[in-house]
Amino acid sequence: MAHIEKTMKSEKIYEGKIVNLRIDTVELPDKKYSKREIVEHPGAVAIIAVNEKNELIMVKQYRKAVEDELYEIPAGKIEIGEDPKSCAIRELKEETGYTPENIDYILEFFTSPGFSNEKLYLFMATGLNEGEATPDIDEYIDVVKLKIEDLLTMIEEGKILDSKTIIAILLAKKFACEKE
Secondary structure: OOOOOEEEEEEEEEEOOOOEEEEEEEEOOOOOEEEEEEEEOOOEEEEEEEOOOOEEEEEEEEEHHHOEEEEEOOEEEOOOOOOHHHHHHHHHHHHHOOEEEEEEEEEEEEOOOOOEOOEEEEEEEEEEEOOOOOOOOOOOEEEEEEEHHHHHHHHHOOOOOOHHHHHHHHHHHHHHHHHO
16 A cells, blocks of 8 residues: 655745755645655765776765765766766766776665655766866865775774765675676
């Protein structure tokens, strides 16, 4: 049985550069009403970038929302009218300087469907050519190359806490095992 929530009213209360916030009044399956706070996001990409030494190209940057520096895979917001694959190539180049010879779609998922409609498209980039990074004016990024085994240990030790990055590392390990 589907438990659908019917939207009775929707009010946008904030429009920002990255996200919008709306409040929906919904009718629940039992005919009662509730409010849902929804973060609207245009979608994003993330890239598992693997070099010739089988290292993942990672970024380390400060994230204000969690007040900490995080290790992450390169990622970024899809611009209006941009397709995810083009965005992945652009974001990888901007954040790390690398340009891939091959970029393959892996999967897509919702990042936090309890309160946001953000969908993330995950790609694998190989045949990397090194270049100069051109991060956004407000981005301060360190590029780090790490072996999958070291990244798995970092996950176990609580040194990698970003969900898209954990998913990516586990998939990278799966793909590495399939090659063997």
